Amino acid sequence: MKSIRIGMMGLGTVGGGVAAMLSENGVLIDKKAGSGIILEKILVKDIAKERSDVPQNIRAILTDNPADILDDPNIDIVIEVMGGTKEALEFVRTALRNKKHVVTANKDMMAAYGGDLFAEADRSGSALLFEASVCAAIPVVDVLKHSLAGNRISRIMGILNGTTNYILTMMSGEKSEYSQALEKAMDGGYAESDPADDVMGRDAARKIAILASIAFNMRIKYEDVFTEGITGVSLCDIEYAAELGYRIKLIADAKFSDEGVEARVNPLFIPTGHPLSNVDGVFNAVYIESDMAGETMLYGKGAGAKPTASAVLGDVIALARAIGGGGAVFTGCTCFNEKMIVAPENAVSRFYIRMNVKDSPGVLSKIAGVLGDHGVSIYSVVQKKAQGQSAEIVIITHMVMEKNMLDSIAKIKGMDIVNEFGSLIRVEGED
Amino acid sequence: MKSIRIGMMGLGTVGGGVAAMLSENGVLIDKKAGSGIILEKILVKDIAKERSDVPQNIRAILTDNPADILDDPNIDIVIEVMGGTKEALEFVRTALRNKKHVVTANKDMMAAYGGDLFAEADRSGSALLFEASVCAAIPVVDVLKHSLAGNRISRIMGILNGTTNYILTMMSGEKSEYSQALEKAMDGGYAESDPADDVMGRDAARKIAILASIAFNMRIKYEDVFTEGITGVSLCDIEYAAELGYRIKLIADAKFSDEGVEARVNPLFIPTGHPLSNVDGVFNAVYIESDMAGETMLYGKGAGAKPTASAVLGDVIALARAIGGGGAVFTGCTCFNEKMIVAPENAVSRFYIRMNVKDSPGVLSKIAGVLGDHGVSIYSVVQKKAQGQSAEIVIITHMVMEKNMLDSIAKIKGMDIVNEFGSLIRVEGED
Incomplete structure (x- = not known):
């Protein structure tokens, strides 16, 4: 049996998972x-670091010199x-230049420098695989690049962040406000000590x-990508959503049409019949609309x-077969389209609006x-009596351009009959 | 640009879809x-058949001689x-023997002769791809063979038949009995005129x-595969299921454990929180449990x-890249395990039982x-008063071996206090 030699850069959570998986499922x-x-x-960064929890066979192959991997002609694949x-970025670039195939789990690097890296891979004839960089075990990169390759995809939307989905699920299930749910998520290890990147939608x-x-x-x-987080979602929005037949999820959403491409992340009312509405807790899901396959959804641990190790090794196995078969035949960059990005203010959708108003005749009409x-x-x-001399008004609109919506809200906020403007949240679905 | 030449065998529904997709999305x-x-x-079988709905460029390449495809050295891929x-079967075998790669949508052939065909493909160094043969647009073959390749999979279960899922969804949504729902499914084109293969679970x-x-x-x-269809499911079972927090789905289910492999198709109570419980209408879904990736679900049109054309062309594109890259590097047969098949009567699960009994003291205790x-x-x-002097008893059991369950039911059916035995349906979930 031929051997494929791997150099791995990093031995943190994911690296530890990859090493463990290779050892447990090696055969x-x-x-x-x-x-x-x-x-x-x-x-590793610090080779002297105490690593009593790391098996001896792994400790024996540590190095703090990148050249031991990047310049070793026996190494076929760099993880x-x-x-x-x-x-x-520097290491991956060098690895590709040195004609090594690369498997990466690095979302930040791929989002910022994916184009450059694919160009480098093309020049050297190496493959750059990155399934693990987006939604871990959900095989969305492979499905987009291969299974659905012949389709025109018109929309891809998903619950792509486990922390925020955990928080929203907890708010809904335990009837708690955002701040409490965030605290519990942090206590349970489902949110980082600085959760800004997650909760702000970045x-x-x-x-x-x-x-x-x-x-x-x-x-x-x-x-x-227009980005709005979940910090403004309150429990009463979640309860109104339920009453109206929706669930609120933080949805990453991209649409392709004649007008251009629209890409955004924001809280969204999802109708309870929609497959994404039932994706709860730390689970992620990606929902794809295409011309031939129709609606497809992929669900799993993100x-x-x-x-993440599962995704890394899926790519490694595919690469190993390609190397064994005599050629790496992976789809590299396929960015041959150019299309305008639709400005967020020109995007069209339905909206949910909640506000507290004076409880007097003619308010709703104004x-x-x-x-x-x-x-x-x-x-x-829906208009409901609230505390004292106030009422709560909840409106769902028809499809409207975002700038019109925002202009009207600015006007409404200035009206003396409005005690407090509550929320403005987009609603999935056409008129 | 290099050319890859395709010979297609068949121009029915799927063949027409493939031709249309190649023409519409060719670029x-x-x-x-x-x-x-x-x-x-x-x-095609009958080249003289009137085909006014088929475009001229397609009509121009029809043949009724298989050798025009199988013996043409210019043909790289046979669909x-x-x-x-x-x-x-004969044509696919010959195509592989003639060193052509094959993409097939033929479930019956793969289920019955997959092993032989993989052996043939291995001998000739050709690839045999069959994503389209199972659940059409759901990329489950690719995900199992590639994305999850490094995982030990312990369970794969799914809603794999659109007709039965449509019927069960309709029974539940419109509160109709099986026979009415089947009739509507046939009227709407969701069930074939002879629906036995679907409704019996085959x-x-x-x-x-x-x-x-x-x-x-x-x-x-x-x-x-132990197989039981949906013909015995009645509306009141569906309603009891809802009351108890479940939905009834026809589930194909396979488990791998130390005891062996268990494979079955039967109606199953699925807890409403389970991702499969919300898969409705003609949609299919496959749910996979594995050691590293955890729980994964794939959802789409089956x-x-x-x-189906989308799946066929996904495979064709992958093959074309492989051919272009200098080698076909596809995973062929990976049946290197041997394991006992667990006899159905030794399988263990929870059960739902419904029966109509005499409404007199001590009946439940007996x-x-x-x-x-x-x-x-x-x-x-749950015991409920039924019509006249009878009552309805609904029981959910703990985990029990199927033969014990069946023995007890045989005994119960013979008791004079039992007016009519209603249903026995398995229930998902452990104690």
Whole structure:
């Protein structure tokens, strides 16, 4: 049996998972790969660090010199699981230049420098595989690049961040407000000590930039993605959503149409019949609309050492078979389309609006009037008595351009009959 | 640009879909394939048949001579979409022997002769791809063979038949009995005029045989799958299920454990929180449990011209890239495991039992006594007054071996206090 030699850069959570998986499932992996997969060297920052929990056979192959991997002609595949965009970028670039194939789990690097790296891979004839960089165990990169390759994809939307989905699920299940749910998520290890990247939607924005680039065959950058987090979602919005037949999810959403490409991350009312509405807790899911396959959804664990290792080794096995078969035949960059990015203010959708108003005659009519003046048409409205001399108004609109919606809200906020403007959340579905 | 030449065998629903997709999305497909994909010849039975709905460029390449495809050295890939297991099998075997790669949508052929065909493909160094043969647009073959390749898969279960899922969804949504729902499904074109293969679970059994073979790396045949259809499911079972927090689905289910492999198709109570419980209408879904990736689900359209064409062309594109890259590097047969098939009567699960009994004191205790004598332990019980002097008893059991369950039911059916035995349906979940 031929051998395929691996150099791994990084031995953190994911690296540890990869090493463990190779050791536990080694026989199976070799059979699937058609070659003996040998973990030859692992790059770590501090080789002197105490690692009593790491098996002896792994400790024996550590190095702190990147050249031991990058310049070793016996190494066929480099697994990059160190993260970050500085050293990792430099190492991956060098590895490709040295004609090594690369498997990476690095979302930040792929979102920011994917185009450059594919160009480098093309020049040297190496493969750059990155399934693990987006949603870990969910095989969305492979499905987009291969299974659905002949389709025109019109939309890709998903729950791409486990932390925020855990928080929203907890708010809904335990009837708690955002701050309490966040605290519990942090206590349970489901949110990082600085959760800003997750709760502000930035993590999901990087992922949808990568996925939309593959789906629409054009480069979509992180900066092209309109991003709004979940910090403004309150328990009463979740309860109104339930009453109206929806669930609120943080949705990363990209659409391709004649007008251009729209990419955004924001809380969204999802109808309870929609497959994404039932994706709860830390689970992720990606929902794809295409011309031939129709609606497809992929569901699974979007983070964690084992699910990420699973994706890394799926790519390694595919590479090993390609090397064994005489050629690496992977789809590299397919960004042959160029299309305008639709400005967020020109995007069209339905909206949910909640506000606290004075409980007096004619209030609803005045608010409806302002909406009408801006071309915002009302689909449904609920008015409820609130505390004291106030009432709560909840409106779902028909499809409207975002700038019209925002202009009308600015006007409404200035009205003296409005005590407090509550929420503005987009609603999935056409009129 | 290099050209890859295709010979297609069959121009029915799926063949028409493939031809249409190649014509509509040809530019995209060529870019993804890295080669010009040329549909060179199409085999039809009756070349004289009137085909005014078929475009002229397609009519121009029809032939009724298989040798025009099988013996043409210019043909790289044979697409088999004629169905059946006689001629199709012979043609696919010859194509592989003649060193052509084959893409097939033929479930019956793969379920019955997959092993032989893989052996043929191995001998000649050709690839045999069959994503389209199971659940059309759901990329489950690719995900099992590649994305999850390094995982030990312990369970694969799914809703693999659109007709039965449509019928069960309709029974539940419109509160109709099986026969009415079947009639509507036939009227709407969702069930064939002879629906036996679908409603008796045989179609799903062939699919789970193929999927379990890949998932567990061992040959599982159609005959190894215990099969029970949906004809015995009544509306009141569906309503009791809802009351108890479940939905009834026809589930194809295969488990791998130290005791052996269990493969079955039967109606199953699925807890409403389970991702499969929300898969409705004609949609299919496959749910996979594995050691590293954890829980994964794939959801989409499991039948139809376009979804099946999408899967066929996904395989064609992958093959074209492989040919362009200098070698076909596809995972062929991976049946290196041998494991006992667990006899159905030794399988263990929870059960739902419904029966109509005489409404008199001590009846429940007598029934519980018979269950207890056979080692069947009760998890929950509901007794309701029924018409006249009768009552309805609904029991959910703890985990029990199927033969004990069946023995106790045989005894119960013979009791004079039992007016009519209603249903016995398995319940998903452990104690």
